[in-house]
Each structure stands twice: as C-alpha cells, then as structure tokens.
Amino acid sequence: MTDVTKNGTAALLEVTDVEVRYGAIAALKGISFDVREGEIVALLGANGAGKTTTQKTVSGMMRPASGSITFDRGRIDGIPAHELIGLGICHVPEGRHVFPRMSVHENLEMGAFRFKTMDRNDYDRVLELFPRLRERIKQQAGTLSGGEQQMLAIGRALMGKPRLLLLDEPSMGLAPLVVAQIFEIIREINKAGVTVLLVEQNAAQALALANRGYVLETGEIVLTGTGEELLADERVRAAYLGEEIAAS
Numbered sequence: 402m403t404d405v406t407k408n409g410t411a412a413l414l415e416v417t418d419v420e421v422r423y424g425a426i427a428a429l430k431g432i433s434f435d436v437r438e439g440e441i442v443a444l445l446g447a448n449g450a451g452k453t454t455t456q457k458t459v460s461g462m463m464r465p466a467s468g469s470i471t472f473d474r475g476r477i478d479g480i481p482a483h484e485l486i487g488l489g490i491c492h493v494p495e496g497r498h499v500f501p502r503m504s505v506h507e508n509l510e511m512g513a514f515r516f517k518t519m520d521r522n523d524y525d526r527v528l529e530l531f532p533r534l535r536e537r538i539k540q541q542a543g544t545l546s547g548g549e550q551q552m553l554a555i556g557r558a559l560m561g562k563p564r565l566l567l568l569d570e571p572s573m574g575l576a577p578l579v580v581a582q583i584f585e586i587i588r589e590i591n592k593a594g595v596t597v598l599l600v601e602q603n604a605a606q607a608l609a610l611a612n613r614g615y616v617l618e619t620g621e622i623v624l625t626g627t628g629e630e631l632l633a634d635e636r637v638r639a640a641y642l643g644e645e646i647a648a649s
C-alpha cells in the first residue's frame with residue numbers, strides 16, 4: 402500500500418516489514434520506514450545494528466526474506482542492483498570502492514555506464530562540486546587521499562543520474578575538515594533535487610543535515626523523528642552523542 406504522508410506527497414521509497422537474514426541470523430527483523438522525494442533521511446545505530454544491510458537491501462544487493470520495498474510506487478524487492486541503477490537508485494557503499502588503477506576521469510565515465518554516452522553537463526557539475534577532482538583528473542584513483550576517494554565515489558554515483566542516493570558512512574576515517582566538506586556537498590546535492598538515504602556513525606552531523614532519521618538497534622527501528630527531535634532526544638544523546646555532550 403502506498404503511504405500518502407500528511408503533506409499529501411507519496412513516499413519515494415517505502416520499506417514495509419522487511420526481514421533480511423544471513424543464514425540463521427536475522428539482521429533486519431521486519432523494519433518499516435519511508436523516504437519522501439527531496440528529503441535527506443539518516444539511518445543511525447551502533448555497529449551491527451543493520452544499517453549497511455538496510456542499504457544493501459534497498460539497492461538490490463540483498464533480497465529480503467519477507468516484506469516489501471517500493472520505489473516511486475513500484476515494487477522493487479528482488480530486482481537486482483544493476484537494474485535498480487536504471488531506475489535511479491545509486492549506492493555509494495562503505496569503503497568507497499573506486500577503481501584504483503583507473504584515472505579520476507575514467508572512474509567518472511564508469512559512473513555513466515548505463516548511458517550510451519556520458520552527459521557532459523553531469524560531468525561538469527561533478528567537477529564543480531569537487532574542484533579537487535578536476536585538479537586530479539588524470540591521476541590514478543588508487544593514489545588519491547581517503548577524502549578524495551570518497552569525493553570520487555560520490556561523484557561517480559552522480560554520473561548515474563540518481564533520484565535516490567544511498568550513502569554508507571561517507572565520513573568514515575576522514576579528518577574533521579574533510580568531513581565538513583563532504584557533509585556540505587551532500588547538502589548541495591540534495592538541494593539540486595537528489596533524495597538521500599544516509600548511514601552515519603557521525604550522528605550529530607548527520608542529524609543536523611537530515612530532515613528525518615531512524616535509529617536501528619539489533620535489526621529493529623526503535624526511534625524515529627525529525628533531525629531536530631532526534632538531536633534533542635535523551636536516548637539519542639546518551640547513546641550516540643556522548644562525546645559531543647562531554648565536549649560541549
């Protein structure tokens with residue numbers, strides 16, 4: 402059933418009672434959430450809570466044992482990842498995974514593989530968003546810094562013309578200044594019309610950016626609210642913002 406939200410817009414992504422198993426282990430125990438067109442939605446949770454599994458399931462890398470997933474009102478659960486890219490669901494997995502022996506330019510070209518030719522406007526837009534990549538356009542991707550590789554992974558996904566961008570821990574292992582740049586770029590990408598589902602350990606910054614968030618605990622959604630509500634929630638502050646509270 403399509404959820405028509407309070408403001409009358411249907412969800413772009415709707416996940417309903419999804420269960421995902423790794424053999425005997427239930428990694429997701431019947432979770433439900435939605436992402437509306439134009440939103441940034443954050444998925445938070447401790448290690449092993451099921452955030453990555455959720456993204457892999459939405460992007461078609463994993464199949465739910467039960468439940469349903471709709472995108473733009475059509476059922477997508479069970480459709481493989483390469484076909485979902487064609488619908489505009491692009492995934493930047495944890496750990497970046499750029500093609501290390503290819504140049505920055507070739508990596509960006511690969512992002513447009515589903516089109517006959519690369520869209521020059523998309524290419525120019527990506528290089529505007531990431532001037533660092535323009536400066537390193539001929540450099541082998543494997544020799545880029547961690548932050549630059551993250552930029553390239555996001556830029557490559559943008560070459561696929563996403564409607565929904567799935568970002569898994571884009572700030573992982575990056576210096577604070579680079580993290581701030583990456584978050585600012587996510588904001589700009591969203592302003593340009595791309596809906597974002599963001600997995601982050603960096604709860605304070607993710608919630609400051611997100612319209613809404615969901616907190617996962619051992620495969621279940623235990624809390625949801627707007628970014629502001631979750632930032633103010635005592636349970637979130639205790640579990641995920643401990644350091645920030647201590648530091649302030």
Ligand code: ATP
Pocket residue numbers: 423426428446447448449450451452453454455
């Ligand atoms: P992290 O923040 O550590 O990346 P996460 O919230 O993304 O964690 P998932 O990676 O989705 O969590 O893992 C959810 C659960 O599924 C964990 O208990 C994990 O051990 C288990 N799991 C994940 N991948 C596999 C796998 N390939 N085989 C078996 N169990 C797995």
